Amino acid sequence: MYERYPRLIIEKFAIRNNTKQIVSWCDKAGIFVVGVIKGATGIPEVASEMVNGGVKMLASSRLEQLDRCKKRGIKIPMMMLRVPMLSEIPKMIEICDYSLNSEMTTINEINREVLSKCKEKHGIVLMADLGDLREGFINKEEIIDAAIKIEKKLDGVELKGIGTNLGCYGSVIPTEDKMKELKLLSEKIEESIGRKLEIVSGGATSSLMGVFDGYMDGINMLRIGAAIITGPYEDLNIIYGRKELDALQSPFTLEAEIIEIKKKPSYPIGKLGVDAFGKKGEYIDQGIRLRALIAVGRADYGDISSLIPTDENIKIIGASGDHTILDIEDSKNNYNIGDIIKFELKYSAILNLSSSENVARIYK
Numbered sequence: 001m002y003e004r005y006p007r008l009i010i011e012k013f014a015i016r017n018n019t020k021q022i023v024s025w026c027d028k029a030g031i032f033v034v035g036v037i038k039g040a041t042g043i044p045e046v047a048s049e050m051v052n053g054g055v056k057m058l059a060s061s062r063l064e065q066l067d068r069c070k071k072r073g074i075k076i077p078m079m080m081l082r083v084p085m086l087s088e089i090p091k092m093i094e095i096c097d098y099s100l101n102s103e104m105t106t107i108n109e110i111n112r113e114v115l116s117k118c119k120e121k122h123g124i125v126l127m128a129d130l131g132d133l134r135e136g137f138i139n140k141e142e143i144i145d146a147a148i149k150i151e152k153k154l155d156g157v158e159l160k161g162i163g164t165n166l167g168c169y170g171s172v173i174p175t176e177d178k179m180k181e182l183k184l185l186s187e188k189i190e191e192s193i194g195r196k197l198e199i200v201s202g203g204a205t206s207s208l209m210g211v212f213d214g215y216m217d218g219i220n221m222l223r224i225g226a227a228i229i230t231g232p233y234e235d236l237n238i239i240y241g242r243k244e245l246d247a248l249q250s251p252f253t254l255e256a257e258i259i260e261i262k263k264k265p266s267y268p269i270g271k272l273g274v275d276a277f278g279k280k281g282e283y284i285d286q287g288i289r290l291r292a293l294i295a296v297g298r299a300d301y302g303d304i305s306s307l308i309p310t311d312e313n314i315k316i317i318g319a320s321g322d323h324t325i326l327d328i329e330d331s332k333n334n335y336n337i338g339d340i341i342k343f344e345l346k347y348s349a350i351l352n353l354s355s356s357e358n359v360a361r362i363y364k
């Protein structure tokens with residue numbers, strides 16, 4: 001009876017099955033999958049299921065998450081996804097076998113630290129910015145120069161390959177010409193260092209488009225998080241209409257408890273200013289409606305647009321930090337105080353809920 005709410009239900013087999021499906025798609029295109037764990041705050045149970053599902057490496061933008069996974073006994077190689085801070089290099093070379101990089105200053109420092117501690121060589125993947133304008137060398141000469149320097153001058157690091165990231169800041173789509181551009185760059189670098197690169201990393205979940213449409217020639221790695229943790233609720237499906245992701249499951253569900261049910265007007269009564277977050281609200285007068293208040297709010301999940309009620313006749317009409325207001329007038333269910341409302345989740349809600357101390361986690 002007295003379970004703890006709100007809670008996040010995590011279906012481990014769904015994580016494993018999603019991973020297996022994505023690994024099998026990528027495998028046919030000659031691509032291996034790196035499991036990106038940051039979207040679910042690096043929860044080791046989630047990371048383990050990615051490993052069970054066949055990822056060859058785990059990656060995160062946060063060292064703490066990779067460290068936790070290692071301490072739980074996960075043995076596969078670890079990759080630092082976010083260009084490392086100088087201040088975290090000593091820790092990074094303890095935890096990670098690979099990192100994505102875009103600054104020679106940082107790479108030189110990694111090299112120095114590895115040599116001074118007599119560690120094994122750290123693997124460097126150089127990031128090329130193909131127009132999304134977040135991290136990476138935007139100048140092709142500069143990345144080729146960096147590759148040659150690492151190859152010829154540095155003994156503490158090893159040039160493992162190159163990669164790119166798209167669809168993060170600039171919302172640039174991983175189209176065929178972008179993948180060709182990366183392949184071409186990898187060939188130029190191979191020519192200038194006189195050997196093959198091990199890794200050509202073509203992006204994240206959005207690059208699955210290229211796998212589905214068969215234009216990933218020359219690419220052999222993808223770094224996938226969102227598709228595994230959101231399944232059919234990934235943007236690829238919701239925004240780009242890629243129905244392939246309907247083959248996946250939705251591993252995370254939010255459960256929250258009803259604390260008030262009342263008929264209320266839909267338009268606020270009084271002189272209107274700003275809401276709990278300092279914004280002017282938009283309210284449509286739909287007359288008196290039956291509404292439920294649930295004990296979960298923006299402090300837990302972020303934004304209401306990232307929640308999808310499993311009762312499709314419920315409408316989320318607003319939220320403050322600790323409350324969410326639902327219109328339940330059209331629902332066929334007869335809700336009572338203490339009942340539990342369930343939501344499927346988009347990426348940002350999983351990110352927030354999995355890191356909240358107010359949200360219990362139940363593994364199934």
Ligand SMILES: *Cc1c(COP(=O)(O)O)cnc(C)c1O
Binds near residue numbers: 206
């Ligand atoms: C987050 C991230 C990924 C994974 O992206 P998803 O959309 O979750 O698959 C891959 N690469 C980098 C550099 C990232 O920061």
